Amino acid sequence: EIVLTQSPATLSLSPGERASLSCRASQSVSRYLAWYQQKPGQAPRLLIYDASNRATGIPARFSGSGSGTDFTLTISSLEPEDFAVYYCQQRSNWPLTFGGGTKVEIK
Amino acid sequence: EEQLVESGGVLVQPGGSLRLSCVASGFTFSSYWMHWVRQAPGKGLVWVSRINSDESSTTYADSVKGRFTISRDNAKNTLYLEMNNLRAEDTATYYCVRGSRESYNYGGYWGQGTLVTVSS
Numbered sequence: 442e443i444v445l446t447q448s449p450a451t452l453s454l455s456p457g458e459r460a461s462l463s464c465r466a467s468q469s470v471s472r473y474l475a476w477y478q479q480k481p482g483q484a485p486r487l488l489i490y491d492a493s494n495r496a497t498g499i500p501a502r503f504s505g506s507g508s509g510t511d512f513t514l515t516i517s518s519l520e521p522e523d524f525a526v527y528y529c530q531q532r533s534n535w536p537l538t539f540g541g542g543t544k545v546e547i548k
Numbered sequence: 549e550e551q552l553v554e555s556g557g558v559l560v561q562p563g564g565s566l567r568l569s570c571v572a573s574g575f576t577f578s579s580y581w582m583h584w585v586r587q588a589p590g591k592g593l594v595w596v597s598r599i600n601s602d603e604s605s606t607t608y609a610d611s612v613k614g615r616f617t618i619s620r621d622n623a624k625n626t627l628y629l630e631m632n633n634l635r636a637e638d639t640a641t642y643y644c645v646r647g648s649r650e651s652y653n654y655g656g657y658w659g660q661g662t663l664v665t666v667s668s
Contacts, residue, residue: 475654484658532653537595
């Protein structure tokens with residue numbers, strides 16, 4: 442099973458700041474990695490697929506990069522609605538696996 | 549408008565059984581792979597199972613293999629998860645998830661979830 446390790450666990454930032462979230466895989470997943478956003482009491486929402494492609498309707502301030510074992514989700518300038526938990530997920534191997542999540546909180 | 553509506557989550561005793569349902573609308577259900585993903589209270593996301601569009605192929609997480617069965621009825625636009633021999637660690641919100649348009653194995657659209665509680 443591919444283990445995805447997300448860091449940091451919590452990121453404390455102010456609106457307007459840049460956020461960089463990391464996801465590291467225990468073995469190469471090529472570019473088969475997605476990012477999701479989950480707000481309290483809501484279902485997750487797909488943000489990024491295949492490492493760097495924005496899903497439909499996702500604002501341009503969200504971007505993804507990386508390949509192999511190291512990936513980054515960047516939010517260029519945090520909006521109030523961006524404070525949430527973010528998960529990465531790989532589709533390279535079965536079983537599909539998620540990272541443990543990074544909470545982006547208001548500083 | 550796309551919709552996935554789960555139902556069937558209740559309080560059940562350890563060793564018990566349950567069937568979750570997910571009714572889809574607003575898209576061509578029979579064209580998509582479907583998944584179940586769960587989330588224990590206050591914890592992260594865990595993929596449970598998936599089924600391809602014509603029900604010819606299924607896959608399960610090791611933690612549920614042999615106890616859970618995923619199925620679908622494309623005529624009724626409905627996804628199911630039959631859960632047997634339930635354990636306390638199966639307590640979670642279960643999300644019905646449609647594969648994304650870009651890849652069958654990303655969660656393109658999620659239902660709001662149904663809570664399963666396994667406790668005596």
